[in-house]
Amino acid sequence: MARLVLEEIVVPLRSFSVRLSLDVSSTMALVGPSGAGKTTVLRAVAGLVQPRSGRISSGSTVWFDGAAGISLPPDRRMVGLVFQDYALFPHLTVRENVEYSRRHKADEYLDRFGIRHLERARPGDLSGGERQRVALARALARDPEVLLLDEPLSALDAHTKADVRTELQQLLSGLEIPVLLVTHDFEDAAALAGRVGVIVDGELRQTGTPGELVGRPSDPFVASFTGANLLHGHAEPDGDATRVRLADGTVITTVGTGRGDVVLAVYPWDITVSTSAPNDSAMNSITGPIDNIAELGSRVRVTIGPISAEITAESLHRLGLRLGNTAFASFKATGTRIVANGNPNEEETR
């Protein structure tokens, strides 16, 4: 498989510059908050914005090289770009949209994406999921060397999203070209891509498999972005362990090493909730009234003081948890990680 390689590209934006290097084989996701410069990266690869410097190549073809003065126009870069709002041509039928690049008859693609019956419809008459299929079919009918997906799931309602995510997973796993997708949702990124890069203010904070990002977040932002609770406190080594005293006096035991002001990350799925003080191997316990209960399908987020725990809806009902009830959130020392050591103001978290 040819690789898409971005070497130290710099694209100035209004308040910051996108600066990054990427090496994409198979599927990679860039994930970050909105305004982080994710779409700009895709547009730079497609040739719709010109970086100030750097190099972009696909396989052995150089698409952009600032130093050598090379910049292929978008129509000469073999990319399939699926826009966030799909950018289907409203005046053309589905078939005409798919055949726009004039490389293939639409039939194969209409069948492959199950949109044959819509060939005469216009984009305005399609549902969100159908539009995405047309956009994917149109992009792939161009024979791209690289597929770029801009927020592929954000234009869909929650109900459609789950189905489309599964469809997209299957499609991407069958593609033999590098895929670079951007999303603001870590869960979507983790579901769709083998490698994920967290991008903030135009720069990559950390790149790895979804498991690596969750297991070893490099900083508080990555930790919170991947779903962790962040606890600020003051650390003191104590034998093999480290004790972290939170602002409210609670002491958390962690296996990491640190001293001074630190940020601890605890993932919601590593936390158990009980109605009485736990008496098990969990070293840590935070108690307080339940501030919030948010149901996400069969899972429920329960917020107690500074942390959210994720439990099943079944447990919620078994324990009879209600807003305002006092509850205990407990987690093992091994379930915590020190993600920032030293000056806590250095990394502002969301």
Next chain:
Amino acid sequence: MRRAVVTCLYVGLAAVTLAFLALPIAAIFVHTPPGNLLDQLSNPVVKDAFVVSLKTSLIAQALILLFGTPTAYLLATNRFAGHSLAVTLVELPLVLPPAVAGVGLLVAFGRVGLLGSSLDAFGITLPFTQSAVTIAVAYVASPLYIRQAIAAFEATDPNLAAASRTLGASPARTFFRVVLPLARGGLIAGLALSFARGLGEFGATIMFAGSLQRVTQTLPLAIYAEFDQNFNATLAMSGVLVLISIVLLLGLRIGLTWQGSSSKRSLFLFGPSASD
């Protein structure tokens, strides 16, 4: 009670406005029985003026389309130093008194004008020729097309053009396959307005081209010339111009609805139309 009075006041004012606008149009047709209209169409003055108007208008509109469309696209899709100056220049003829435009054209292209001697060297004399009528019409009518065209191009989603480029289309193919079809309704509307304005052109034409029957005498000029000679001819020509205006206005409405239906199918200016 008070609300009823206010409602009556609104309805009354609206009725007066509409009657005021409709009355002169109605009066022309009341004074011009269909028989007279047909008789006068064989009047050589009327016939010549009609031909001059049609010919100069068509050429002028073709020129406006040819030069105005790329200009509008450039102004709509690029921001450069002097952009607002260029837009102001495009709009200037709209507010310029037509007689002033005529004087300007005369001192620019006339024999003693800025470009006159250069044109003279090529054996080209413009003032008081049919070409002068075309130039005067193009000058005063162009802003109506170009302004509308800029708005139409600005309203097309730039991502669609970007998508076209990433699908391998050249800038030219992108323009003709995506941008132009999407802006089509607005361009047609602009052209209809420009055509109507050009057809009614009087001030600049009489200054720059004079009023010579069969050469530079357009319908508005002939209306003025026949005013105290043959009032029936004046009425007949006025009737023709009213009819053309109504047809153009209808074309404009259809054009706008068309554009609406191609980009957003639920948008109708006049309720569900037959074209959809």
